[in-house]
Amino acid sequence: MMRAPSEKRTSLSLYLHFPFCVRKCRYCDFLSAPAGEEARQDYIDTLCAEIALRGEQCRGEAPEAQIVSLFIGGGTPSLMSAAQLDRVMETVRRSFSLLPDAECSMEVNPGTADLQKLRAYRECGMNRLSIGVQSLHDRELALLGRIHTAAQAEEIFRAARDAGFSNLNVDLMSALPGQTFADWKYTLETAVSWGPEHISAYSLQIEEGTPFYTMELPPLPAEDEDREMYHFTRAFLAEHGIFRYEISNYAAPGYECIHNKGYWTGRPYLGLGTGAASLFGNCRFHNPSDYALYKAAVTNRDLPALMCEKTALSPQDRMEEFMFLGLRLTEGVSERDFLGRFGVPIGRVYGEVLEKHLKEGGLEKKGERYRLTEYGKDVANTIMAEYLL
Amino acid sequence: MTTDKYRQLQERTRNFCIVAHIDHGKSTLADRMIEKTGLLTSREMQNQVLDNMDLERERGITIKSQAVRLVYKAKDGKEYLFNLIDTPGHVDFNYEVSRSLAACDGAILVVDATQGIQAQTLANVYLALEHDLDVFPVINKIDLPSAQPDLVRQEIEDVIGLEAEDAPLISAKQGIGIEDVLEAVVEKIPAPDGDAQAPLKALIFDSLYDSYRGVIVFCRIRDGVIRKGMPVRMMATGAVNEVTEVGYFGPGQFIPCEELSAGQVGYFTASIKNIKDARVGDTVTGNERPCAEPLPGYKKAQPMVFCGLYPADSARYPDLRDALEKLQLNDAALFFEPETSLALGFGFRCGFLGLLHMEVILERLEREYDMDLISTAPGVVYKVYQTDGTMIELTNPSNLPDPSKIDYMEEPIVSAEIMVTTEFIGPIMQLCQERRGRYLDTEYIESTRAILRYELPLNEIIYDFFDALKSRSRGYASFDYELKGYERSELVKMDILVNKEPVDALSFIVHAAGAYERGRKMCEKLKEEIPRQLFDVPIQAAVGGRVIARETVRQLRKDVLAKCYGGDISRKKKLLEKQKEGKKRMQIVGNVEIPKEAFMNVLKLDSGS
Helix, strand or coil, X not given: CCCCCCCCXXXXXXXXXXXXXXXXXXXXXXXXXXXXXXXXXXXXXXXXXXXXXXXXXXXHHCCCCEEEEEEEEECCHXXXXXXXXXXXXXXXXXXXXXXXXXXXXXXXXXXXXXXXXXXXXXXXXXXXXXXXXXXCCHHHHHHHCCXXXXXXXXXXXXXHHHCCCCCEEEEEEECCCCCCHHHHHHHHHHHHHCCCCEEEEEECCCCCCCHHHHCCCCCCCCHHHHHHHHHHHXXXXXXXXCEEEECCEEECCCCCCHHHHHHHHCCCEEEECCCCEEEECCXXXXXXXXXXXXXXXXXXXXXHHHCEEEEECCHHHHHHHHHHHHCCECCCEEHHHHHHHHCCCHHHHHHHHHXXXXXXXXXXXECCEEEECHHHHHCHHHXXXXXXX | CCHHHHHHHHHCEEEEEEXXXXXXXXXXXXXXXXXXXXXXXXXXXXXXXXXXXXXXXXXXXXXXXXXXXXEEXXXXXXXXXXXXXXXXXXXXXXXXXXXXXXXXXXXXXXXXXXXXXXXXXXXXXXXHHHCCCEEEEEEECCXXXXXXXXXXXXXXXXXXXXXXXXXXXXXXXXXXCHHHHHHHHHHHCCCCCCCCCCCCEEEEEEEEEECCCEEEEEEEEEECEEECCCEEEECCCCCEEECCEEEEXXXXXXXXXXXXXXXXXXXXXXXXXXXXXXXXXXEEEECCCCCCCCCCCCCCCCCCEEEEEEXXXXXXXXXXXXXXXXXXXXXXXXXXXXXXXXXXXXXXXXXXXXXXXXXXXXXXXXXXXXXXXXXXXXXXXXXXXXXXXXXXXXXCHHHCCCHHXXXXXXXXXXXXXXXXXXXXXXXXXXHHHHCCCEEEEEEEEECCEEEEEEEEEHHHHCCCHHHHHHHHCCCCCEEEXXXXXXXXXXXXXXXXXXXXXXXXXXXXXXXXXXXXXXXXXXXXXXXXXXXXXXXXXXXXXXXXXXXXXXXXXXXXXCCCCCCCCCCCHHHHXXXXXXXXXXXXXXXXXXXXXXXXXXXXXXXXXXXXX
C-alpha cells in the first residue's frame, strides 16, 4: 500500500498539461483540442524546455523543494507515445528533485491505450492511472461525445492491472442528461466490481461555451434525483471500503490522491504546459493559454511571460483559500492549523459565520475540526462564499 | 429711473407660463421661443433648456419650476421683455404649479393636435383660471399625419370654453408657427399691473440653496423696486436681511442687474443662510418703508403618500439625512422624519405629493446623492379614531394602535377624472370597480371621447393605478385627481411574516374585503423574490394575528461545484465572489436573506392581469 509522504515545508507538486485529444467531448471546457502528430511532438519539445527552465527557476527560488507528486492531465495525455512520456519524465528527473516514492499519475482515455502502452508508461515511472470511464452505458458515452465504449473501458482497466498499476482511479460522471437513478447505480456498481483503489464521481456541470450548453439534451435529472445519486454514491462506496475524502473523491484508506489533496491544503505546485496554473512562492499565476505565446516565452526563457495574472496572496487570500478549499475535504479544516498558519484563532476571523453555519446545520464540529455536514456538501458554494473576507 | 420709464418697462413686460398635458410639447415650445428670440442659437442650445435635471429630460417631465427672460422684438417694432416661467405638468405637482402661476399674468395652453384635450390639460387650465390668468390656446404637432387641428379647436371651445378660432397652429418640433405664438403673447397676455413708486411688495414663488450665496429667492415684484444694498423683510417670519444681489434668469444661469421693479420676475440674494427664513409664498417688503398688507400666500402642500426610506448600507444614514435636507430646500412639499424599522434599521418616514413625486425623489436620491435605498410599501394618511375619543393621523402602519383601542378608521378619497376614448370605457370602469371606485358620471366630449368621473380611495391608486389604466386603454386614457376628503372605511392592517417573523417594512393597511387577495398575492410575489436558503422559509400574510395566506420557499437543495481541480483555484474563487456579491444586495430579516429589490417589487402587484 502506498503511503502519503508526510507534508513538509519543502513539498512541491508538478502538474503537466497535455492539451490534445482525439475529439473534444461535448461537455469539456478544459484547454484541449485535436491535433496532428507533428503538433504534439512540437508541444512535447516546448514542454520539456519549460520543465528544464522551471527546474532552474525552482533551484534558484526553492532549492530545497522536493516533488511529492506529479500529475499529467489534459486533454488526453495517453495520446503520448511511450517515448514522448519517457522524455518528459527524464526531463523532470533531471530538472527537479523527484522523490522516489512520489505519486506519479496520469489520465488515460480508454480509447487511446493498450496493455503494451500502459506497460511502457509504468516503466517510465508512472505509478497511478486515472481512467476516464465516465459511464458504463454506451448510450451515455455516445451522448457525452466519448471515443470509447463501456467494454473498452473495462479492458483498459484490466490492462492497467496487468501492466502492474496497483493504484487506479476510475473517473465517473453522474447527473447526465436523461440519466436515471438506476442507470447511475449500474455504472457505479460495475466500476466498483473491478476493484479500483480510487473513484472520482462528479455531477455533470454544463459549462458555457461547450456544445452541451447550447445543444438540445434529454432532461437533466432534477435536483432531488441528483442529490439522491450523490448520497447513494457515498453510502454504496463506503460499503465497499471506498470512503469519501473530498466532495467528489473516494478512496480506499491510504489511497487518497496525494496530488489533488495538495490543491485543497495549500501545497505549492508548478503547472507546466499551456494555460497551466501554479501556486508558487506564495503567488498564483498561470502560463499563457495561447500556444504561440507560450512557446515564445519558453523559447526566450522569459519567466515573467510565463506568469500570467501573477497575484501574491495576502494573508486574507490565504485564509479564504484555507477555508473554501479545506472545507471540500471530509476531514474539514483544523483550528490548530489555522492558528499555526495565520497566527490568529479561527474564531477571531470567522467566529460569527462558523457559528451561523453550525446553527443552520451546514457545518459540524468534531474535535478541533470544522467540516461540512451532508447537507452542507449539497450547498457547499453557498456556504463557502461566506468565508470570503 | 423715472416714473415713465418704470411704466414703459411694465407695459413692455409679459409674465407667462406654458401649460399642457404631459408630452404635448410644452418644453419644446419653450425651447423654440428661446431660440427664436435670439437668446441662444440652435447650435448652442441643448435640447430643452428649461428642463435642466437629467431626470426631467429622461422622463420628459418638468419637476422644478424654472424661469427665463427673453427679449422679443414684435411686429409693432417695439421690444418686449418676456418672463417665461416653466411649470411642472403632472398632477402630483399641483402645488408647485400654483406657485409658478402666482408669478404669471397669463398662460399659453398647448394642446396636441393628435390627442386633443387630456385630463391634465383640463386640470392645468382650471388651475390657471383659478389664478385669474388670461389663457390662450395653441395647437401643436400639426406636422404629424394624424393631426386634426379643426377637431381639436372645436374641442377647446366646447370643453374648456376658450376662444380658439385664431389659435396658432404650430409645430414646436419643426419650428412652425413660433412667430405667431410670440405675437400672441404680446397681444393676449396682459402687461403686469402694480406701482413701482409704492413700497416694495414681492411674492416668493420659489427658492434655491446655494452654498456660496445662501438662499436664492425667486420672486415676482408686485409693487415697488428691489435693489442691491436694500434691507428687506420677510413678512411672515419677520427676518430682515440686506440684499446682496438682484438679477433675472438667463437660460440655465442667473444674470445680475441693477434692480427689479413692479411687474418683473427675478431673484435676489441676501446672505440668507436658513431656507426657512425665505418661505415660498411669503411676501418680501422693504424694511424701511414696508407695505401695509402681505400678499395672499399659498396653501402648504399636504403630503398624501408616505413610505419609509432606508439606506441599504446602514452606515450611510447620515448621508441620507443630508440628502433629504438638501432636497427639501428645493422641494418644500417633501416631508421627512426619522423612524426605525426592526427589519431595516434607521431610516426616515417620508411624505410625498403623490407616487410620481415619490419616484422622482427616490431617483434623485439614488442618482444625485448616490444612495442605495430600500423603500417600504407606500401608504396614505389614515385617520384612526380611538375608543377614548381621540384621533391620530397614521402615516406608518406599524404605529396602528391595538385593534381593541380602535373605534373606527377613515381613509382619504379622491375625485378622479379619467379621459378615455369610448371603446375603453368598459375596461376602465371595471378597473375603477376593482379599486373600490364610486361611479359619479360620464360626460361625452365628442362621440368618441368621454370623461369618466369617479371617487376612489387614494390608497387604491397609489400603487399601480396609472400603469393599469394605461395598459387597459392601450395608453389612451389620461387621469387626474384631487383630494376630496376622508371617509369611514373597513380597514385592517396586514402583516407579512417571513420565517415566522413579521417584517415591519412590509406591513400595510388594506380594505378588509381585499385583504385575502392582497395577502395571497404578496406571499406569491415574495416567494419569487426570496432566494432559497439553507432551510425552508414560510411566508405568511396575517390580519390581526390570523394567517390568511401562506407560501413556502423550499430549502436550497443543491449548490455545489463538483469538480475543483486542475489547480485552477482562481476560477473557483471568482465563482464564490460572484455569489458573495449577490449576497451583498440582500437584507437580513430575522435570519433570512431578502434581496433589497424585493421590498419594492412585491408592491408592484399588477392586478390588471
